Amino acid sequence: MNGDHADDNLLIARAFGAPEASASRMVGVGPESGVWLVSEPSGERELTVPWPSGAIAERPEIRREVVALYRAACERLGIEPREEHEEPSAAGHRAHHGAHGRHGAEAPGGADLAQGEPEPVAGEKPFSVVIRESSWGDHSDSEGASFMEDIMRGRGSLQDYIDLVAQHFFMYEALEAAAERFAEDPAFAPFHRDALLRMPALEADLAHLIGADWRARIAAVPATAAYAERIREVTEEGWVAGVVAHHYTRYLGDLSGGQMIARRVAKQHGLDREGVAFYDFAELGSLTDFKNEYRLALDELGTRLDEVERQRVLDEVRRAYAFNTAVFVDLGRAKAAA
Structure with a gap:
């Protein structure tokens, strides 16, 4: 979600709680939400945005929810979404995986799992x-x-x-x-x-x-x-x-x-x-x-x-x-x- 999608991150931040953000990058993924580090005139802060479909439990669901957030951000801001971000599948839309409610450490996988694949790591x-x-x-x-x-x-x-x-x-x-x-x-x-x-x-x-x-x-x-x-x-x-x-x-x-x-x-x-x-x-x-x-x-x-x-x-x-x-x-x- 970072790197090639900096503009998408910024749209999500501006639409969901940081309207004056000048930059945004995804820094965390949890069962209930994603976390972005946003830059505002007053400095940097973390912004937590709940997943549109509710709690998630599997890695492929992360991309679905990020895409849904992007499309919702475009709608809020009156921007036409790019065609590559087609409507995410609603399969498993209301899976109830909220048992941890983020009470139990960080959601594994990290922010770069937003596209459904772990970030390559050189060596161990x-x-x-x-x-x-x-x-x-x-x-x-x-x-x-x-x-x-x-x-x-x-x-x-x-x-x-x-x-x-x-x-x-x-x-x-x-x-x-x-x-x-x-x-x-x-x-x-x-x-x-x-x-x-x-x-x-x-x-x-x-x-x-x-x-x-x-x-x-x-x-x-x-x-x-x-x-x-x-x-x-x-x-x-x-x-x-x-x-x-x-x-x-x-x-x-x-x-x-x-x-x-x-x-x-x-x-x-x-x-x-x-x-x-x-x-x-x-x-x-x-x-x-x-x-x-x-x-x-x-x-x-x-x-x-x-x-x-x-x-x-x-x-x-x-x-x-x-x-x-x-x-x-x-x-x-x-x-x-x-």
Whole structure:
């Protein structure tokens, strides 16, 4: 989508939230949306644009959605679309693959998959790319997908969102204990900054959403309890690369696509920063710069691991994805039983 399609990127940016953009390039792909880095008079920022057909799960669907965005942008701006961008197929138009809702790291494949093919890489692929691509198939359908999709589409209740925040508390309680333990370890330090810490924001959100007695009123669903226990097991083992696998899966997901969730929930339920502070990563500075540095750290980690250990890390990332999906399944079941 970049390179030969710079004009198309600019049209999409101008039509969907950045009317004064002077340049735009695609920098991210997720199940729910694409992400563009746009240049405006005030500087650069990321622009997240939802896919027109809803959540996606397979690489060929990316090109379909980008083409649909291009055509929609042309319609909004009164521009005649080029003939090469014929109407994309509607097959699978409403496939429900929203289980992760971008909660579970970056969508694998990267921005250059917008044309349906991975970018050629000279020699061995960077480890950050391997991780993204290896977990793409884990953005699959599940009986709990509707729980997260309802939140993403503005159909979920405020209680649904509160239940999700509560699960985050138990996940991050375990994850940030692991981060504290390995904070001084040179192998872990490049991945974690104090500005990433989510527990203070989670506690503030829960106090605002539930009340001062929130600790007595929340509980982990079984999948969340298992998820947190797995993080503690990896920590006790002293397996730094395994902690990184969970760190990557959670933080980069909530830092990226979580921004869309925050906007939608805040608008739907009349929340200001209070209640959605969990998704406020302003202290990190440029999120784009941070994510680029994080990927470089992953690439460096990969160079220090042998093939067996690399595969073990990939398996742990996929395990984190599975836990994430299971949490949504449990939340969906609990909601249905209520």
